[in-house]
Amino acid sequence: MFSGSIPALVTPFRDGAVDESAFRRLIDWQIENGSSALVPCGTTGENSTLSNDEHHRVIAICVEQAAGRVPVIAGCGSNDTMNALMHMNFSQACGVQAALVVAPYYNRPGQEGLLAHFGYLAEHSDLPIVLYNVPARTVTDLMPETVCELTRRHPGRFVGIKDASGDLSRVTDHRMGIAGDFAQLSGDDELALPFNAAGGVGCISVTANVAPKLCAEFQQACRDNDLEKARKLNDRLYPLHYAMFKDASPGPCKYALSRVHDWIADELRLPLVPCNPAAREAVDKALEHAGLV
Numbered sequence: 001m002f003s004g005s006i007p008a009l010v011t012p013f014r015d016g017a018v019d020e021s022a023f024r025r026l027i028d029w030q031i032e033n034g035s036s037a038l039v040p041c042g043t044t045g046e047n048s049t050l051s052n053d054e055h056h057r058v059i060a061i062c063v064e065q066a067a068g069r070v071p072v073i074a075g076c077g078s079n080d081t082m083n084a085l086m087h088m089n090f091s092q093a094c095g096v097q098a099a100l101v102v103a104p105y106y107n108r109p110g111q112e113g114l115l116a117h118f119g120y121l122a123e124h125s126d127l128p129i130v131l132y133n134v135p136a137r138t139v140t141d142l143m144p145e146t147v148c149e150l151t152r153r154h155p156g157r158f159v160g161i162k163d164a165s166g167d168l169s170r171v172t173d174h175r176m177g178i179a180g181d182f183a184q185l186s187g188d189d190e191l192a193l194p195f196n197a198a199g200g201v202g203c204i205s206v207t208a209n210v211a212p213k214l215c216a217e218f219q220q221a222c223r224d225n226d227l228e229k230a231r232k233l234n235d236r237l238y239p240l241h242y243a244m245f246k247d248a249s250p251g252p253c254k255y256a257l258s259r260v261h262d263w264i265a266d267e268l269r270l271p272l273v274p275c276n277p278a279a280r281e282a283v284d285k286a287l288e289h290a291g292l293v
Helices: 018-034 052-066 081-094 113-126 144-153 170-179 189-197 212-223 227-243 253-261 277-290
Strands: 004-007 073-075 098-102 129-132 158-163 182-186 201-204
Touching: 004 129, 004 227, 018 052, 018 113, 018 144, 052 073, 052 081, 073 081, 081 098, 081 113, 098 113, 098 158, 113 129, 113 144, 129 144, 129 189, 144 170, 158 170, 170 182, 182 189, 189 201, 189 212, 201 212, 212 227, 227 253
Parallel strands: 004 201, 073 098, 098 129, 129 158, 158 182, 182 201
Antiparallel strands: none
């Protein structure tokens, strides 16, 4: 089961290309500072602007550089079921431990369509699947009863969920409706404290890109039931959680990383652009508040 602080890794770019050297350094830094797993090619990794070759190269680099020190959960989602399966097949051949598969976006399938989409993937690949529900981006909402039904129809195939619905009641819905181990991971950094209190076991995090040690310590405090320490760490991180979304993500995150490390460029791919001055000011203040600069 996955747990703890799991960064949804940015994909560093330099002069328009994937910066492989910076990505390897980022992976090492994350592992050295307590991240419990890694997610390449998620939303924060700008996967929607990567070619399939680049997408697969980023996953391969992550597996190679992690070298078994922590699990790799590869972003494999698509609004095309067959394209998602292609990513899963490649990722499994690379040696990842699971696929993170987002609910299909834009074409807006209903719940029966979601059951069919995820069911097809479960039946045609042996790679464990972590569901990803983020209705603010996909419009489609993977409802709790659908999540529970998937685990009933396909025992052992769905091993967890990244829940960015913002609905904390779903943690209990999933916990009470799913038998056996099922890793509930928050997809919202700012909700990680109450999410864990309700039964979650970690967070697939944007903030952890910038503050891996603090995020790992926060998750460990939650796991130890040390509420006082968890609150103190959450208070240090809280402004940074919100600063990460003061402009289109991962713009603020890449700006923050460029302030923390001179080997990561503040570079994104169109249609994303570097974050605006107000977001930069929010990031600067949040980094100071957290003691990171």
